[in-house]
Amino acid sequence: MISLVLAMVWTRRGQALTLALLAMLAVSSAVAAPAFLIAAERAIADGQIATASTSDLSLVARRSHDVREDPESGGTPEVKFPDVGQVLLNLDGFTYYHSAEVATVGLEEADTYPSRLVFRQEICAHVRILTGRCLAAEGDVLLGEKTAERLGLAAGDSIVLRAARQNEATRPITWRPDAVPKTLTVAGTYRPIDPTGAYWALHGYFLSGPDIGPGEPLFTNTVTLNSMKRTITVMAIDGVAEPGTLDIDRLDELRADLNQLNSTASELQDSLLFDTGIPRVLDRIDEGRAVAGLLVPVLSVPLVLLACFTIYLTVGYGAQGRQSELAVVALRGARWWTRWWLATGESLAAVLAGAVVGCLTGQLLVNLVAAVLFPGVGTDPAFTSLEYAPAAAVAALVAAVAAQRRQLMSPVTGLLRRTPAADHHRFTVTEAVVAVLAVATGVQFALSGGALDGIGLFAPALLILALALLAARALLPLVNRYASRALRRGRLGIALAGIQLSRRPGAGQLFALLVAAAAVAAYGTSAVDTAARGRAVEAHLGTGAARVITVEPVTRQRLLDGVRAADPQKRFAMAVTILPGGGTGVGAGLALDTERLAAVAAWPGGAPDPDALHQLMRPPVPQFPTFGSSDIALDLATSSANLRLAVFLSSTTGLGGTDVEFELKPGTHTYRENVPMCEGGCRLTGIRIGGMGTAADVAGQLVIRGLNTTEPAPLTDPARWRTSEEVRLSSAPDGLRADVEVSASVAENGWIQPASAPLPLPVAYAGRAPADWIINDLSFDSIPVKPVATLPAVPALGRQATLVDLEYVTQFPVEAKPVADPQVWLSADAPDDVLERLRAQGLRMVSDVSADDARASLDKEGPAVALWFYLLSAVLAGLLGAGALVLTVAVDRVRRTEDLSALRVQGLRPRPAGQATLWTYPVLVVIATAVGLLVAAVAWRLTGWGLPLAGLTPPDLPLPQWPRPSALLAAAGAVLAVQLLVAVLGGRDLRNRIERGRRWSR
Incomplete structure (x- = not known):
């Protein structure tokens, strides 16, 4: 019996191979999802580690020692580093640096900030000595180049410093000496080689400002610190992660080590502080993995359902083609198990072989995709990627058996019929079940707010399948009506093609499958395109401009004048400050130079023209005396x-x-x-x-x-x-x-x-309309405002914020005070020397953020990485549809060759015969792809809003909700091209067989 089944497989080896390939795709789809998820999780971790800042890859144990708490030391206790140091140093993969710092006065005239006297291990390797030498003896200090130039000091000069304390009774707080003087020698002047490098850790040595000093600490050695009277000494051990320390394979171990360090620090002493940004990196990795875990199953579920549907359909088509064989077996009185084995053995053997191969090809496919998309990361193959393979294989076998139930249960007379009974109502129960499940999952999805858990996870898959079946049920009767009308009008070719589409048993299921394949591809493309455009909005509108430079604190007027002097042509730079929220219904705001909006700012779609907005926000007013x-x-x-x-x-x-x-x-x-x-x-x-x-x-x-x-x-x-x-x-x-x-x-x-600024102050706003505005550094309690324009979002702030003209806001404060985080926004065509131009105007950079860097970082986060699976699913869906069409054409070929050859012998002209052969499947594919686009659009409208395309905590920006039509057309075009090629080639082969049959009959 086995040999007979194998002989049947060999006789129809083309069909068996196609069915095996479809089963392989079904199991590969089930294997690909968890395998891709493993690869995606590794890629997400690698991306977050690669884009982490220096502060996020450092850790520090810090302790303060006040001599008032240790009177026996006489003010000169030995500098001892935190007790947790021994534990910290046992943490592998970090380079450690010791540091100690004392606040001093005596170098500067100002008393609103101290001079920072700092010991830092290996300092000479990380600064460039400009004059003099590096530290060597007790009493040596290194002076920053600008501080030395400003104070007229040089190598060899002496300075006197005294340890200081805060005088909190004054406003603003001042620093007063609280120790005996210490005479020090300027050993040399320095310039940091890389002031933003990892070596400097989290101490902010080179940040400057009115209340924090010039940003150039005095560096010394431990001998000097131990010999001077001190007040409060801050001692620290910094750990900087070495390359490979945050390895993808040891993240859990690293988190456990950090938790142990926290516990040790809390047990040792109350004054010991342990701080690190590494947990933030680990949290971002966990969030990205969580998003991937939600997104990947959304399209893997419809892909597996589509695969099972494909097997069901193709096996059913093959069984119909073998009905005469099965009728002979039944007519001879074979027992039920013999009949069952001969009916199903051929299909089950092909499906089982394909399922076994699919376990391997699914993992290999993901390996190939990961090697291209995530080079150097690796896929880390694991048995967990095969966890759904047995279920997919069983589902494929069940689908194969269910597709042949009619041939197993029909009497001999039913099997001998060349024209089976119409099947317009045959799948009513199945369709009803699918429709009910689609409604139930859709309602649960909507009520849960788009939560991708429970049965809501299956909502997109079941909606696509239900809509595809509904489309087949609705459209095929129309095709039948059109074919009947064409027959009455004598258009035989069109009539024969239409009748083949509408009356062939299983044609409705084939149409539904092709619709579903196109819909899955279009749905996946919708997610990818919408997310990509959303990341562009996050990167550009969320940043505010192509590049944002944060400078050291200056007054608004100083910022405005400096930027205008650096860019007098108003082409590439704009001064910006952030205003705090306050007043009635007012969120945070931007004060910016509105005449440069059009040239510099990233502007939201649907907002008023920037130049027109400038005119509204800058009404003419008298100038200052x-x-x-x-x-x-x-x-x-x-x-x-x-x-x-x-x-x-x-x-x-x-x-x-x-x-x-x-x-x-x-x-x-x-x-x-x-x-x-x-x-x-x-x-x-x-x-x-x-x-x-x-x-x-x-x-x-x-x-x-x-x-x-x-x-x-x-x-x-x-x-x-x-x-x-x-x-x-x-x-x-x-x-x-x-x-x-x-x-x-x-x-x-x-x-x-x-009154050199208008009152009320013109504002543009996003969100709620403001009533008045409280700005802390202005002379009056509040400023009345007048809304003049509404915006979809304020650049860099979001959908609940305000925007005002910086020049007018600058005229309200009578006391010009530096503002926190003043910014210079730059356009994409800013010149290469823009930082030098700003520095020449006294604007020193603190940080530099570009929209391109932000986009590159977003492209490595969880949503972007996970959505590559959607493109893979689109390809697999198109292949499933094409495979089903190949097998359908192969099964139909024998029957249609006999029928149309007979008609040609009876006088059917070549042209109608050619139309009947060449138009049938191409027309089916074209209609199915067009309907598939509509199905995808409806499914996206109902469920796409719930996908976490921007992460679990999306930014407050007007992110796109719909894909571009061009992206959908491109996806549909790719699916259509493959399936249309199969349909055309199948039609040509059928026409050639008919013509050969006609010549043979003569």
């Missing part, structure tokens, strides 16, 4: 002896801001002051009026009669000025009259400001 020289003069009249007045100035040449204070005397007087900073010009940004003496309240009146500004100040028009609530302005015959009610408290003052 400006002093043309360093001679500042005010002509004032007052009747009070208890008032003081300060004039706040901002340099027009970028030298910063200052204030000049006067004590007012009764009567009319001219007050003068020479302000060197204003040699090149200064703007009057505000006038502060306060009280003097001990009185709780001071009331008075003054008249501003004149200012020696370059243009006459508008002193006769109170509307050209704005004030705080302590001041009331009115017009006087000889100037601007101010009635004030203040107190002698330093914190309670009245303000007068030129």
